[in-house]
Amino acid sequence: MQRHIDTQIQALRQEFITMGLEVKASLEKAIQAVKEDDQVAAKEVIEHDEIINGHEIHLEKKTAQIIALQSPVAGDLRETISILKASSDLERLADHAVSIAKSVLLLKEEYRDEQIDAMIGQMGNNVLEMLSSILKAYTEVDDKLAVQIAAKDTGNDELYLKIRERTLSLIKSKPKFISEGIDYLQIANHLERSGDYITNIAEWIVYTKKGKITELGRNDL
Amino acid sequence: MEKEKIITSQNVHLYYGEKEALKGIDLDFPKNGIHALIGPSGCGKSTYLRCLNRMNDLIDNVKITGAIKLDDEDIYSPKMDTVELRKRVGMVFQQPNPFPFSIYENVVYGLRIAGVKDKNLLDERVETSLKQAAVWDDVKDDLHKSALALSGGQQQRVCIARVLAVKPEVILLDEPTSALDPVSSNKVEEMLLTLKNEYTCIIVTHNMQQASRISDTTSFFLNGNLIETGPTKQIFVNPTKKETDDYLSGRFG
Ligand SMILES: Nc1ncnc2c1ncn2[C@@H]1O[C@H](COP(=O)(O)OP(=O)(O)OP(=O)(O)O)[C@@H](O)[C@H]1O
Ligand SMILES: [Mg+2]
Numbered sequence: 079m080q081r082h083i084d085t086q087i088q089a090l091r092q093e094f095i096t097m098g099l100e101v102k103a104s105l106e107k108a109i110q111a112v113k114e115d116d117q118v119a120a121k122e123v124i125e126h127d128e129i130i131n132g133h134e135i136h137l138e139k140k141t142a143q144i145i146a147l148q149s150p151v152a153g154d155l156r157e158t159i160s161i162l163k164a165s166s167d168l169e170r171l172a173d174h175a176v177s178i179a180k181s182v183l184l185l186k187e188e189y190r191d192e193q194i195d196a197m198i199g200q201m202g203n204n205v206l207e208m209l210s211s212i213l214k215a216y217t218e219v220d221d222k223l224a225v226q227i228a229a230k231d232t233g234n235d236e237l238y239l240k241i242r243e244r245t246l247s248l249i250k251s252k253p254k255f256i257s258e259g260i261d262y263l264q265i266a267n268h269l270e271r272s273g274d275y276i277t278n279i280a281e282w283i284v285y286t287k288k289g290k291i292t293e294l295g296r297n298d299l
Numbered sequence: 300m301e302k303e304k305i306i307t308s309q310n311v312h313l314y315y316g317e318k319e320a321l322k323g324i325d326l327d328f329p330k331n332g333i334h335a336l337i338g339p340s341g342c343g344k345s346t347y348l349r350c351l352n353r354m355n356d357l358i359d360n361v362k363i364t365g366a367i368k369l370d371d372e373d374i375y376s377p378k379m380d381t382v383e384l385r386k387r388v389g390m391v392f393q394q395p396n397p398f399p400f401s402i403y404e405n406v407v408y409g410l411r412i413a414g415v416k417d418k419n420l421l422d423e424r425v426e427t428s429l430k431q432a433a434v435w436d437d438v439k440d441d442l443h444k445s446a447l448a449l450s451g452g453q454q455q456r457v458c459i460a461r462v463l464a465v466k467p468e469v470i471l472l473d474e475p476t477s478a479l480d481p482v483s484s485n486k487v488e489e490m491l492l493t494l495k496n497e498y499t500c501i502i503v504t505h506n507m508q509q510a511s512r513i514s515d516t517t518s519f520f521l522n523g524n525l526i527e528t529g530p531t532k533q534i535f536v537n538p539t540k541k542e543t544d545d546y547l548s549g550r551f552g
Contacts, residue, residue: 081548081549081550083548083549149507149508150548151507151511151535151536151547151548152535152536152537152538152543152544152547152548153544153548154548155535155536156536156537289536289537
C-alpha cells in the first residue's frame with residue numbers, strides 16, 4: 079500500500095542524496111585544488127556553499143512538516159529524524175570543503191612539501207571514498223556497510239598524526255615554513271573532521287535500521 | 300527495577316463457540332500507570348479487556364482457558380465474587396452510558412448497591428469522584444438534574460466518576476473517547492493522566508496519537524495474538540516486530 083507519507087519521505091531521500099552528491103563534488107574539487115594549487119576551483123567551492131546550505135534549510139523545513147503533519151512513528155520516524163540529523167552533518171562537511179578551499183588561497187607554491195602533499199592526497203582520497211560509500215550505504219539502508227565505512231576513519235586519524243609530525247619538524251628546521259605549516263595542518267585537520275562527520279552519518283544509518291544510537295569508531299583527536 | 304504487577308494473564312484463550320478470539324495471551328500489567336491496547340478491528344482487544352473483569356461471563360457460549368490474576372488472586376476461581384471483582388476492576392465503555400436518573404444517583408449507584416446509606420459519605424464520594432473525573436465544575440450546581448441532559452463528553456466523565464466512586468484498583472476503558480469531540484477527548488486524557496498515579500488504567504484505543512500521548516506501556520494485538528508489548532516510547536520509536544511497525548505506520552489495518 080502506497081501511503082501519503084511514503085511519497086514525502088521518498089522526496090526527502092532524493093534531496094538528501096542530491097545534497098550528498100553536491101557535497102562530494104565540493105570536497106572533491108577542494109582536494110583537487112589543494113593538489114594542483116587551483117585558485118579558481120577553490121573559489122568555486124566557496125561560492126557553491128550557499129546552494130548546499132539551501133538544501134539543508136529546505137530539508138529541515140520538509141522534515142519539520144512531515145513530523146508535524148504526518149506524525150511519523152517507528153521506522154518512518156527514525157528515517158525522518160536521521161535525514162534531519164545527517165543533512166546537518168553533510169552541511170558541516172561542506173563547510174570543511176570551504177575551509178580547505180580557503181587554505182588553498184593562502185598556501186604559497188614555493189614552500190610546498192612533497193611528502194605532506196602526498197599524505198594529504200591520500201587522506202583526501204580516503205575521505206572521498208568514505209563519502210561515496212556512505213551515500214551508497216544510505217540509499218540501501220545498509221547498516222553493515224555503514225559500520226565498515228566508519229572503521230576506515232582510523233586511517234585518517236593516523237595520517238593526520240603523521241602530517242602533524244612532519245609539519246612540526248619542518249617548522250623547526252625551517253622557521254620560514256611556519257605559515258605554510260599552519261595551512262597544511264589546517265587542511266589535514268579539516269579532512270580529519272570530515273571523516274568524523276561521515277562517521278556520524280554512518281551512525282544515523284544504523285539508527286534508521288536498528289533504532290540504536292551508537293558511537294562508531296570514536297577516536298577524535 | 301521490576302514494578303509490582305497488579306494483573307497477570309497467562310496463556311489466555313477465549314472461544315466464542317467455535318471461534319477462537321484470543322489465542323494464548325501472556326500479558327502482565329504493572330500497578331498504576333496507563334496501559335494502551337491497540338490493534339486492528341476484530342483483533343480481540345475488547346474481548347481481552349472484558350476478560351479482566353469477567354464481563355465475557357455475561358455472553359453465551361463463551362469458553363475461557365488460561366489464568367488471569369488480580370493481586371495474585373485467580374479471578375476465575377469459583378470463590379471470586381464477580382460483583383466485588385467488577386468494583387475492583389471498573390469499566391468505562393465507548394458510548395457514555397449514564398443511567399436515566401440524576402447525576403448524583405449515577406455516581407453513587409455502586410455505593411448504594413453496596414449498601415452505603417451514610418448521606419455524608421455519599422456526598423463526599425460524589426464530590427471527590429466528580430472532581431477526579433474533571434467534571435465537578437461543569438455539574439456541581441446541577442447534581443440533581445438528569446445525567447442524560449449533559450453533553451457526551453460530560454456524560455463520559457460522569458460515567459468515569461461512577462466507576463471511581465467505588466474506589467477501584469483498575470479501570471478498563473474501551474475506546475472511551477471515540478464518541479467525543481477533540482476538546483472533550485482532551486479533557487478525558489488529561490484526567491486519565493491525573494488518575495494514573497493512583498489507579499491502573501487499561502485503555503483500548505484506535506487513536507494511535509492518544510496511545511502515544513498518554514500511555515506508559517503499549518500492547519499490540521493482531522488476529523487474537525499479542526504481537527508485542529513494551530514501554531510506549533519503545534513501541535512507537537523502535538518496535539521489535541515488523542507487524543507492529545507496519546500497523547503503527549498505517550501500512551495495514
Ligand atoms: N459476542 C460475540 N460473539 C461472537 N463473536 C464475537 C463476539 N464478540 C466479538 N466476537 C468476535 O471476536 C473477535 C474479536 O472481537 P473484539 O470485539 O474483541 O475485537 P476488537 O479488537 O475490540 O475490535 P474493535 O476494534 O472493532 O472494537 C472478532 O472476530 C469478533 O467478531
Ligand atoms: Mg473493541
